[in-house]
Amino acid sequence: xxxxxxxxxxxxxxxxxxxxxxxxxxxxxxxxxxxxxxxxxxxxxxxxxxxxxxxxxxxxxxxxxxxxxxxxxxxxxxxxxxxxxxxxxxxxxxxxxxxxxxxxxxxxxxxxxxxxxxxxxxxxxxxxxxxxxxxxxxxxxxxxxxxxxxxxxxxxxxxxxxxxxxxxxxxxxxxxxxxxxxxxxxxxxxxxxxxxxxxxxxxxxxxxxxxxxxxxxxxxxxxxxxxxxxxxxxxxxxxxxxx
Amino acid sequence: xxxxxxxxxxxxxxxxxxxxxxxxxxxxxxxxxxxxxxxxxxxxxxxxxxxxxxxxxxxxxxxxxxxxxxxxxxxxxxxxxxxxxxxxxxxxxxxxxxxxxxxxxxxxxxxxxxxxxxxxxxxxxxxxxxxxxxxxxxxxxxxxxxxxxxxxxxxxxxxxxxxxxxxxxxxxxxxxxxxxxxxxxxxxxxxxxxxxxxxxxxxxxxxxxxxxxxxxxxxxxxxxxxxxxxxxxxxxxxxxxxxxxxxxxxxxxxxxxxxxxxxxxxxxxxxxxxxxxxxxxxxxxxxxxxxxxxxxxxxxxxxxxxxxxxxxxxxxxxxxxxxxxxxxxxxxxxxxxxxxxxxxxxxxxxxxxxxxxxxxxxxxxxxxxxxxxxxxxxxxxxxxxxxxxxxxxxxxxxxxxxxxxxxxxxxxxxxxxxxxxxxxxxxxxxxxxxxxxxxxxxxxxxxxxxxxxxxxxxxxxxxxxx
Amino acid sequence: xxxxxxxxxxxxxxxxxxxxxxxxxxxxxxxxxxxxxxxxxxxxxxxxxxxxxxxxxxxxxxxxxxxxxxxxxxxxxxxxxxxxxxxxxxxxxxxxxxxxxxxxxxxxxxxxxxxxxxxxxxxxxxxxxxxxxxxxxxxxxxxxxxxxxxxxxxxxxxxxxxxxxxxxxxxxxxxxxxxxxxxxxxxxxxxxxxxxxxxxxxxxxxxxxxxxxxxxx
Numbered sequence: 004x005x006x007x008x009x010x011x012x013x014x015x016x017x018x019x020x021x022x023x024x025x026x027x028x029x030x031x032x033x034x035x036x037x038x039x040x041x042x043x044x045x046x047x048x049x050x051x052x053x054x055x056x057x058x059x060x061x062x063x064x065x066x067x068x069x070x071x072x073x074x075x076x077x078x079x080x081x082x083x084x085x086x087x088x089x090x091x092x093x094x095x096x097x098x099x100x101x102x103x104x105x106x107x108x109x110x111x112x113x114x115x116x117x118x119x120x121x122x123x124x125x126x127x128x129x130x131x132x133x134x135x136x137x138x139x140x141x142x143x144x145x146x147x148x149x150x151x152x153x154x155x156x157x158x159x160x161x162x163x164x165x166x167x168x169x170x171x172x173x174x175x176x177x178x179x180x181x182x183x184x185x186x187x188x189x190x191x192x193x194x195x196x197x198x199x200x201x202x203x204x205x206x207x208x209x210x211x212x213x214x215x216x217x218x219x220x221x222x223x224x225x226x227x228x229x230x231x232x233x234x235x236x237x238x239x240x241x242x243x244x245x246x
Numbered sequence: 247x248x249x250x251x252x253x254x255x256x257x258x259x260x261x262x263x264x265x266x267x268x269x270x271x272x273x274x275x276x277x278x279x280x281x282x283x284x285x286x287x288x289x290x291x292x293x294x295x296x297x298x299x300x301x302x303x304x305x306x307x308x309x310x311x312x313x314x315x316x317x318x319x320x321x322x323x324x325x326x327x328x329x330x331x332x333x334x335x336x337x338x339x340x341x342x343x344x345x346x347x348x349x350x351x352x353x354x355x356x357x358x359x360x361x362x363x364x365x366x367x368x369x370x371x372x373x374x375x376x377x378x379x380x381x382x383x384x385x386x387x388x389x390x391x392x393x394x395x396x397x398x399x400x401x402x403x404x405x406x407x408x409x410x411x412x413x414x415x416x417x418x419x420x421x422x423x424x425x426x427x428x429x430x431x432x433x434x435x436x437x438x439x440x441x442x443x444x445x446x447x448x449x450x451x452x453x454x455x456x457x458x459x460x461x462x463x464x465x466x467x468x469x470x471x472x473x474x475x476x477x478x479x480x481x482x483x484x485x486x487x488x489x490x491x492x493x494x495x496x497x498x499x500x501x502x503x504x505x506x507x508x509x510x511x512x513x514x515x516x517x518x519x520x521x522x523x524x525x526x527x528x529x530x531x532x533x534x535x536x537x538x539x540x541x542x543x544x545x546x547x548x549x550x551x552x553x554x555x556x557x558x559x560x561x562x563x564x565x566x567x568x569x570x571x572x573x574x575x576x577x578x579x580x581x582x583x584x585x586x587x588x589x590x591x592x593x594x595x596x597x598x599x600x601x602x603x604x605x606x607x608x609x610x611x612x613x614x615x616x617x618x619x620x621x622x623x624x625x626x627x628x629x630x631x632x633x634x635x636x637x638x639x640x641x642x643x644x645x646x647x648x649x650x651x652x653x654x655x656x657x658x659x660x661x662x663x664x665x666x667x668x669x670x671x672x673x674x675x676x677x678x679x680x681x682x683x684x685x686x687x688x689x690x691x692x693x694x695x696x697x698x699x700x701x702x703x704x705x706x707x708x709x710x711x712x
Numbered sequence: 713x714x715x716x717x718x719x720x721x722x723x724x725x726x727x728x729x730x731x732x733x734x735x736x737x738x739x740x741x742x743x744x745x746x747x748x749x750x751x752x753x754x755x756x757x758x759x760x761x762x763x764x765x766x767x768x769x770x771x772x773x774x775x776x777x778x779x780x781x782x783x784x785x786x787x788x789x790x791x792x793x794x795x796x797x798x799x800x801x802x803x804x805x806x807x808x809x810x811x812x813x814x815x816x817x818x819x820x821x822x823x824x825x826x827x828x829x830x831x832x833x834x835x836x837x838x839x840x841x842x843x844x845x846x847x848x849x850x851x852x853x854x855x856x857x858x859x860x861x862x863x864x865x866x867x868x869x870x871x872x873x874x875x876x877x878x879x880x881x882x883x884x885x886x887x888x889x890x891x892x893x894x895x896x897x898x899x900x901x902x903x904x905x906x907x908x909x910x911x912x913x914x915x916x917x918x919x920x921x922x923x924x925x926x927x928x929x
Contacts, residue, residue, distance in 0.1 A: 010704050012657075016667055017697050019704035026708075040705045043657040049650055051605060053627030057654035064658060146607035175564040179604025184689030186251065186602065188258055191693035192568045193604070222694030266905070273906055290742070297739045305736040307723045314716070320890075326715035328722075378912055379903035395903055402905050421907040429912060437822055453888050463859060463899040463914030470855045470891070471822070481719065486738040488888070492878040493744050495894075503902075507842045507877070509764070510914075511894040518890055522797075524818065524855040525891055535719050542726035 006034040006118075007074035009065070011084045012044040013214045021214060023246035024237035025080040025115055031241075032123035039068050045079075047087040051180045055094060062091045066104050069111070076122065077112045080237050082144020082212045085114040089147065114144055116212055116236055120153040128160045130242035134207035136234070137169035139197070139220070141213035145173055154212055154236050161239060169209070170200040178219040194223040201231055208232040210239050250598040253573040263399045267570045270398045274561040277504025278612070285500065295493045296616045299552035302451075302485055303542065309451040309484045310533065316454025317531055320516030325532045327478075330360030333534050337362060337443065337476055338369045340530050344474040346371075346440020350432075352458070352465035353377035354445025355393055355555055356478050356534060358577040359590065362443070373443065374435045376464035378428055385412050391571035393578065394502045394557035399570055432464070442468035442526065446479035447554070448494060449531075452487050455515040456531060459498060459508040466512055475517075475526040480534050482551040494554060497614040502556035537590040546625055550585050552615040559609035559619060565602055574599060581609035585622045593626070593633055600626035649686075667703060674699045745841060747875035753840040754922065757873055760843025764897030765910060766918035774800075774923055777867070778807050781832065784865060784919055785813060790829035793865075794818055794857040798834045800867060818853040831857035831915070834867045835895075837883060838920075841876045844896045845920065850889025858895065864915040866895075869923045 006029050010022035026036045046061030065088065069077050079085045089112060091105035119125050138158065144150040158166045177183070177193025197220060201209050209224075209231060211217050221233035257263060282288050302309050314324045327333035341349060349366060351357065351373050363384070366373045375384040379396035382405055383389065390396035397405070402421055410417045415427045444465055448457040456477050458465045469475050485494070491513075499505040518525040541547045560566045560580030571579035576587040576596065584603060588596030600623045609619040634643045656666035673681065678698065682691040690696055713721070724731060748756055758768040771780055781804060785793065792814040795801050805815050816824055833854035835845035845866055847854045858864050874880045884892060899914030910916040 015704040016670070016699050019700045019702065019707055022704035023707065038705070038708050040709070041660045043660075043663045046657075049654060051624065051627075052646075052650065053600075053624065053629075053631040054647075054650050054654070055628055057650055060654060061657055142604070142606035142608075146611055173608075175604050175606035175608065177564060177604060179606070181686075182601070182604050183694075184686040186254065186565075187689040187692040187694075189254055189565055189568050189602075190604075192258055193564045194694075196564075196567075218697050219694065222690070222697065225695040226693060270906060287744075291744060294739070294742050294744075301736065301738050304727065305729075305733075306727065307720050307729065307731070308733065308736055310720065310723065320887075324716075326719045328715060328719055332715070376913070377903070378901045382903065395906070397903055398906070400904075402907075405904055421904040422909050424904055425901060425909040425912050432913070433826060437826060455888060461900050462912045464912075466855070466859050466893065467913055470859070481723070487741070488881055488884065489741040489878070490738070492741070492876075492881055495877060496744060506760075506764075507844060507894070507896045509895070509897050509900055513884075513888065513892040513894070514890070515888040516890050522819070522853065523890060524849060524853055533719070535722065539719070539722040539726045542723065 004034045004076065005037060005074045007037045007039065007069055007072045007077045009042055009045070009077055009079045009084070010038070011079060011081045011214065013218070014080060017218065018214050018235065020246070021080050021235040021237050024235070024241035025078070027129065027241045027244060027246045028115065028119060028237055029078060031129045032119055032125050034123070037072050037074050039072055041068055045084045045087045047084055048180055050087065050094070059094045062094055062105065063101065066091070066101070066108050069108050070104070075111070076118065077108065078115055078118045079112070080115045080212070080235065081214060082114050082141050082148055082150055083215060085112055086143040086147035088112045114148055114150055114212060116154045116157055117148065117150055120156060126160070128157060128240040129244045130161055130240050131163050132161050132239050132242040133163040135165040135167050136208045136210045136239065137167050137201060137204050137206040138172060139169065139176065139209050139211040139216065140173040141211050141216045142175050144212050150212065157236065157240055158210065161242070164239070167204050167206055169204050169206070176216045176220055178216050180215070183219060191223065194219060198223055198227065198229070206231065208234045208239070210234050210236055212236045249575060250573055250602050253575055254569040257569040257573045262401055263570060264568070266399050266401060267567060270392065270395060271561045271567045274503060278501060278558060278561070281500045281504050281506060291493050291497055292614055292616050295497050295614060296552060298485060298490050298493070299615055303482065303548055303551055306481065306484070306542065309486060310481055312451040313449050313454055313484050314533070316452065317516070318454070320454050321519065322454065322516055322529045322531050325530060327532050327534045327536070330534070330536045333360050333478055333532050333536070334362055334365035336532050337478065338365060338371070340474065340476050341366065341369065341371050341441055344441050348435070348439045349373040349441045349443055350376050350435055350439040350468050350472065351443040352445070352460065352468040353380050353396070354478065355577060356445045356480050357443065358390065360478070360534070360536060362478065374432070376432050376435065376468060377462060378425060381428060381432065382408065385409070389572070389577060392557060392560060393555055436467045436471050439472045441474045441476060442472040444468050444475065444477045446477045446483055447498070448491065449479055449484040450488055450491070451484055453515055455488070455513055457491065458512045458514070459495070459510070461509040463510060466510055469512055469514060470525050473526055474528045474530070476530040476532065478532045478534055481538055498554050498556045501558040501612065501614040541589050547589060547622065549617050550582070550589065550622055552617055553582050553586070554615060556614055558612040558614065562608040562612045564604060564606060564608065574602070581619045582617070585619055585626065588626055593629055597630045597633070600630060671699050744878055745876050747879065748840055753873045753875060754870055757838055757840040757843055758922070760840065761897070761920055764843050765900065766843065766897045766920060768920045768922055770922045770924060772924050777921065777923065778804060780921055781865060782808070782811055785830055788830065788863050788917065790863055792816060792828045794820070794825055794828045794831040794861060796833040796852050796854045796857045798852045800834060801832050804832070818857045825856055825860050828861045830863040830865060831861040832865045832867070833858045836872065837880055838868050838873045839877055839880045840873055842896055844877070844880070844894050846880055847893045847895060848885070848889055849891035849893070850885065855891060855893065858893070859914045862911055862915055863917045863919065865919050865921065867921050867923060
């Protein structure tokens, strides 16, 4: 199976380890991994702030790139960016041909964990991780894509790893895109509820499927001087292997 | 409401309120989950309820007429109010005709929306709120903090102090003692009232009935003791049939307070028709538009009219959980308030509200009538920005628009992206300590460490790997 | 144009429909909850009434009624009661009076009603699914007797128990009487620090007397 990896702009620029780990996991799952370096941003920040026209332009880029690669699937290590692509058809209600292409893309777009579990039905992961982790259900993955059991099942496959449920694991971390800088005090107050939950569960790391939420949680944990790490699912599933 | 940001900061600085808020929202959310365990076909209920609401809204003219005709046939006087002012004038006139200055009110968000109490006070009518929470709020001179439990932000001690000053109870009275004291005072008000004012949860088209849900019994008193009863109800509250109540009576309290049913449902169909009957001799129903027909125009915004005011989205919202109801500066707080207020009042005055959300979707998940609140918030964000273009927008708004235009330009093409990210990487290396003190990064830096750009991007490493 | 016509015109304009469009067909009603077995009704009803803060006493025969009512009134230290005009309630007037209880009609002066210790009514139906009583004001003057005093004694023949709310809504008379009240438990509030307090405006004590024998209604 030929898979186009869409790493997302944040992973590309801030957290490349996640992209490398994702590629390793996809290869482990028997996929040929394609990376089109024309990819930039899926347009989520613009759409979520109300600038749909900018979002539409970027969506057209993503659609055209995917068609050009001729891959069987587009996989993203991000629930919110995958959800954004699933929402593309709604951006083109006045452009039927683009809407059709957007729908085709949406049907072939998967979040990494879901893809590994449902499309590839993997039974093992290559990494090793010694420690206790808690899963944070990032909002768009959970509520737009229904990601809930898949990452937990994958984490349980990691030798050495203990998965512990966090209190209100499905509550928002307070990031919310531009919300995080528009209303920083509220955003931090929401994050603190999460941080308290993480502390209460006494885990070594909080793991999630969205780099944006993780950046937010990591930034807050660091500011508070916490030793708890914020890690991406792909990093944990591929921990300790050469990427 | 122009000042959500400032209000929110004040709320965050109030530890007592935050504690009360935390307790209330988590308790209601837990209770809601508890009753859902006994409702295995919950999702079917939601789907069915929404289908009834959608259908009714699509044929609202038909059902409003059917309701009005049937209610009139049963002896109700039906009034039509295009605006809040119209409704206030109508109620004031009814009060004058009833020759009374003493009114008792049961909890109604609709009358809060139109500021009926102020209008009545101007006309010399003393309208006393009788729901315990609303009464406390009225004595304190505030607006509701939550649409189901209006005074939830106040501690027992604060309420004790307030009632000590107003009616002379002991400051350290227990919740039961405070409630008992309120009962005594309010019983006198009920006995003396010439008119009872209520809202209404549902209007039933096929029978011309009004349905009111409550737990305390004050709505029953308001609608059975005074000689005249006036209900002010939004036009979106109509449903076709009596049978439709089945799903709504179950959905609403389960979603809001986690009860299977509220303690009381009053199904009122016309005034009394015999001298021996117990109840008002006159019932007036004021059907209120006040911006609702505007929301009806687009199917997307129309869905907000399906709201049954259960309060579940408030309890589930991470933003509401932190800042509470007063921050929204509107009678309808929380996610649904952020959707309704800009549409009912004006986009300009409520323009901060659609942005007061992380778009996490918890509200959509708990909404008993499946309103896609995040979708509506996004739609309104777009509308606000269009409004900003048309009008002279404030400097930060223009700066943001410019920022997004520049960003979008650089995201559209491999070379532009490469240029922009290289530039960003240089800036990050050279000016990081400075940048974190400038917007928008300064916002992030408040409370969180700023992530640094990776030494080498993913694409650079990928290229090297080949 | 009247205000009515103005608003209806605004609605039609918003919807893009014309006056006199065909009569709409609402979605067919669905069964929201499955009916209980008839053998479960009493137990389920009693369990739900207790769950919402009321109490239930089961009487084997109508002849037990007076004794049960007197015992409940004595236990509550109730000396004055408001009686609804249901025949079965009115039949107790004389024996209650003989036992030293002051009996008020529900159309007595309001300050007397407000001062009464208890109210006695029947209910037209009970809903087992939710422990709900249905009071039909068209059948019986029960609105104030069930609301004003701190204790509400409600008589309900077991034969009048229905399974679900949906069933109860279908059983309501056509045309509807001027007022029907659904009652699930005593009057309650949690407006102060979420602490449950009963009896805020209505009764703080709801006692349902379930009468086993048939045909007593």
